[in-house]
Amino acid sequence: MIEIDELSKNYGDKKALQNLTLRIKSGEIFGFLGHNGAGKSTTLKSLVSIIQPTDGSITVDGLDLVEHRQEVKGKIAYVPDTPDIFLQLSAMEYWNLLAAAYNLSEDEVSDRRNKLVELFNMGEHTDETLASFSHGMRQKTIIIGALLSDPDVWILDEPLQGLDPQAAYDLKQLMKAHAAKGKTVIFSTHNLDTAQQLCDELAILKKGKLIYNGSVNDLLAQNENESLEDIYLQMAGRQDGGHLVDDIEGDNHE
Amino acid sequence: MNKRQLKALLAVNLRLVNPQVTDRYRKKGKNGSDLTRKLQLQFFINTLVFIFIYGATMFSFDFSKLPGMFTFYVTLFVLLALSQSISGIYNIFFAGKDLDSYLPLPFRQKEIFFSKILIVSSNVIPFTLPLLIVFFLTGWRSGIMIPLALLLAIVVYVLVLAIILFACSLIVFGLTKTSLFRNHQSVVMNLLIAVTTVIAVGGILMMNGNQYSETGASLDRTPIAIFMPLFQIFKDAFSLASGGAWLGLLALLLVFGGLLKYIVLPHLNEQLTLANTASVDGSKKHKRVQRSGLKQILDSYNFQLLKEPNLLLQVLSNSIMMPIIFIFSFAFAKVPNNLPVKWLGVFFVAGIAFSGMTINQSSLIGNLISLDRMNFEFVKSLPISLKKYLQRKFLLGYIFQLIINTLILIVATIILKLSLAMLVALICGSAWGTYLISQHYFRRDYKLRLTNWTNVTQLFSRGGGNLGMVTTIFVSIIVGVTVILGYSAAIALLPQAWMINTIVAIIIIILSVLILKFYQQKFWKQFD
Numbered sequence: 001m002i003e004i005d006e007l008s009k010n011y012g013d014k015k016a017l018q019n020l021t022l023r024i025k026s027g028e029i030f031g032f033l034g035h036n037g038a039g040k041s042t043t044l045k046s047l048v049s050i051i052q053p054t055d056g057s058i059t060v061d062g063l064d065l066v067e068h069r070q071e072v073k074g075k076i077a078y079v080p081d082t083p084d085i086f087l088q089l090s091a092m093e094y095w096n097l098l099a100a101a102y103n104l105s106e107d108e109v110s111d112r113r114n115k116l117v118e119l120f121n122m123g124e125h126t127d128e129t130l131a132s133f134s135h136g137m138r139q140k141t142i143i144i145g146a147l148l149s150d151p152d153v154w155i156l157d158e159p160l161q162g163l164d165p166q167a168a169y170d171l172k173q174l175m176k177a178h179a180a181k182g183k184t185v186i187f188s189t190h191n192l193d194t195a196q197q198l199c200d201e202l203a204i205l206k207k208g209k210l211i212y213n214g215s216v217n218d219l220l221a222q223n224e225n226e227s228l229e230d231i232y233l234q235m236a237g238r239q240d241g242g243h244l245v246d247d248i249e250g251d252n253h254e
Numbered sequence: 255m256n257k258r259q260l261k262a263l264l265a266v267n268l269r270l271v272n273p274q275v276t277d278r279y280r281k282k283g284k285n286g287s288d289l290t291r292k293l294q295l296q297f298f299i300n301t302l303v304f305i306f307i308y309g310a311t312m313f314s315f316d317f318s319k320l321p322g323m324f325t326f327y328v329t330l331f332v333l334l335a336l337s338q339s340i341s342g343i344y345n346i347f348f349a350g351k352d353l354d355s356y357l358p359l360p361f362r363q364k365e366i367f368f369s370k371i372l373i374v375s376s377n378v379i380p381f382t383l384p385l386l387i388v389f390f391l392t393g394w395r396s397g398i399m400i401p402l403a404l405l406l407a408i409v410v411y412v413l414v415l416a417i418i419l420f421a422c423s424l425i426v427f428g429l430t431k432t433s434l435f436r437n438h439q440s441v442v443m444n445l446l447i448a449v450t451t452v453i454a455v456g457g458i459l460m461m462n463g464n465q466y467s468e469t470g471a472s473l474d475r476t477p478i479a480i481f482m483p484l485f486q487i488f489k490d491a492f493s494l495a496s497g498g499a500w501l502g503l504l505a506l507l508l509v510f511g512g513l514l515k516y517i518v519l520p521h522l523n524e525q526l527t528l529a530n531t532a533s534v535d536g537s538k539k540h541k542r543v544q545r546s547g548l549k550q551i552l553d554s555y556n557f558q559l560l561k562e563p564n565l566l567l568q569v570l571s572n573s574i575m576m577p578i579i580f581i582f583s584f585a586f587a588k589v590p591n592n593l594p595v596k597w598l599g600v601f602f603v604a605g606i607a608f609s610g611m612t613i614n615q616s617s618l619i620g621n622l623i624s625l626d627r628m629n630f631e632f633v634k635s636l637p638i639s640l641k642k643y644l645q646r647k648f649l650l651g652y653i654f655q656l657i658i659n660t661l662i663l664i665v666a667t668i669i670l671k672l673s674l675a676m677l678v679a680l681i682c683g684s685a686w687g688t689y690l691i692s693q694h695y696f697r698r699d700y701k702l703r704l705t706n707w708t709n710v711t712q713l714f715s716r717g718g719g720n721l722g723m724v725t726t727i728f729v730s731i732i733v734g735v736t737v738i739l740g741y742s743a744a745i746a747l748l749p750q751a752w753m754i755n756t757i758v759a760i761i762i763i764i765l766s767v768l769i770l771k772f773y774q775q776k777f778w779k780q781f782d
Contacts (some may be wrong), residue, residue: 016316049358050354050358086355088273089266089269093265093285100259100261100263102255103360104361129283
């Protein structure tokens with residue numbers, strides 16, 4: 001169980017996150033939705049210790065993130081929104097680094113790593129550097145690394161970006177299977193179909209504030225005959241730019 | 255300490271700070287621990303080569319009879335180590351863009367600290383190896399057996415380096431805890447590096463103004479009291495004074511080490527997270543700017559690149575401090591201040607040689623293209639002339655370097671009380687030399703360009719690494735000094751000075767044409 005209480009983050013005068021309070025249960029896939037700058041990444045980065053919140057607290061399985069940072073970090077694995085990290089390392093070196101970070105022996109990780117490498121079709125590329133990979137290949141490398149420790153909490157920031165359809169499908173299956181084992185999966189996305197397919201529960205953020213927290217089904221039930229896209233755009237703020245599109249592309253565009 | 259984590263982190267950092275060497279070994283099929291071993295071996299061999307070169311240069315000094323020279327060299331290289339350590343610690347711990355990659359991982363604080371501080375020390379060692387040589391030569395000439403003198407020198411060198419690194423860590427980590435730092439991160443660090451550089455350069459100039467004094471049979475400098483206990487360790491290893499020096503060293507190490515262990519290390523994660531948060535701070539006000547015209551926008555963009563935190567001062571420090579230290583250490587000579595006109599040519603050549611000593615792989619002109627990061631690839635896709643784009647960049651880098659060199663030469667002229675005519679000759683020589691040498695480093699940056707760098711140390715260590723940089727400075731000084739001495743001797747001793755000056759002028763013109771033609775053909779032409 002992850003408990004986020006009154007979490008706030010200010011960047012100078014700008015309030016990136018305001019008094020966010022959430023409960024994320026084990027065995028759940030939890031999605032964050034929101035426009036650009038809504039506070040999704042700030043929340044996830046606070047959870048994984050990349051940034052320091054201005055106020056509020058986070059506990060993971062009863063452990064306060066600040067007081068037990070090391071222990072909490074050991075429970076979490078993170079897939080960042082841009083996979084441009086450790087570019088000088090080969091894929092195998094990157095996985096070895098993560099194994100060392102999580103104190104896992106070669107015996108403990110090799111079987112899991114080999115299966116993940118096979119799943120993502122990376123077998124021929126394990127000795128190549130991340131710098132030489134495409135965006136999608138880097139993303140796959142990082143996803144494999146994150147799963148090596150079989151983390152209790154798996155956090156992914158817009159994970160489907162840049163993945164080919166097969167890899168995207170495999171990742172979604174992995175996320176479902178991971179949650180089915182009783183572990184927690186938290187991710188952010190702009191893709192509403194993905195949110196609808198995967199999330200047990202979601203949070204919609206707008207300008208740093210939580211505007212909805214509940215299940216996708218409840219949200220759809222509350223707004224009968226409307227698509228999730230329409231509901232989301234009404235909640236998060238809609239700008240009808242149809243006339244501008246006509247101006248730019250002409251009246252006959254499809 | 256978790257050795258496995260430390261080893262894993264060290265392996266990553268070794269690759270990060272040696273990107274080009276790493277790529278070279280990868281192309282030869284090296285990977286994983288094989289690659290790490292190769293990188294370590296390379297560093298070790300380079301260090302040995304340097305010990306040999308420095309040793310050969312300093313061999314003639316009998317430091318055991320020259321306590322003033324001993325303390326002069328120790329002060330020089332301690333100042334250099336302080337300045338390099340402070341900028342190194344800030345770069346590796348705080349200014350790198352890799353914090354986001356480390357912070358989510360459950361590495362222990364001790365391992366992160368030691369892996370990073372070892373990398374900082376690997377950057378500082380090449381600049382401070384002369385200390386080791388001075389220690390060894392002093393011990394050996396004082397009658398200590400070679401193996402014992404070597405061991406003693408290594409132990410004291412490691413202790414001194416550790417004390418410097420620990421003290422600098424305390425300064426940098428102490429500063430980063432302040433709210434002033436959190437609100438004005440790059441300003442505070444730039445100020446710190448600037449102050450360190452000014453103190454170091456000021457200290458060097460002051461020391462150089464020190465009177466020479468007769469000590470026994472030799473002409474020595476006035477000893478610097480604070481480093482005399484170190485001299486005692488090597489001069490009289492088993493005396494009471496030597497024991498006091500050992501105690502002092504150990505006490506400093508324990509105090510600084512203890513402060514680090516109990517004050518810095520327990521909060522390292524928090525501090526790095528906080529510093530990282532400040533660096534992703536989105537509080538900057540949206541600035542309204544109105545520029546039109548491609549040239550104006552590109553010039554403004556290139557100026558913005560210089561605002562990379564810490565870069566400018568690091569560049570200045572490497573372009574000013576290291577050459578000054580090395581020039582003072584290995585090539586300084588008293589120059590008469592009332593020289594006739596026939597010496598103008600020598601000063602022109604000295605200006606060219608000076609450019610060779612001050613421009614190196616860490617100069618702005620040698621990094622300006624890589625500062626573009628991925629923008630450079632994007633610019634290539636735009637319908638603008640890449641040649642013109644690069645020419646604007648080159649011009650900016652050249653002017654920047656010329657201003658630095660001119661300022662140093664003006665200061666040197668004042669100190670040496672040279673005439674205005676000689677200063678003009680020096681500046682003209684430096685302007686021409688800077689132009690030619692800038693061509694080399696600009697092309698080098700293009701050839702070795704790195705668009706995914708995470709901290710400036712990575713940029714500076716491209717090619718041959720820091721040892722390569724020191725080699726370049728060292729070789730430039732040796733070649734420069736040899737040429738100037740030869741030319742001076744000819745002017746002073748031979749009757750036909752005008753003829754010698756004419757011959758030198760012809761050689762300079764021919765060489766310049768050849769160099770310009772070479773870079774036109776090999777570099778600029780590809781963008782036509």
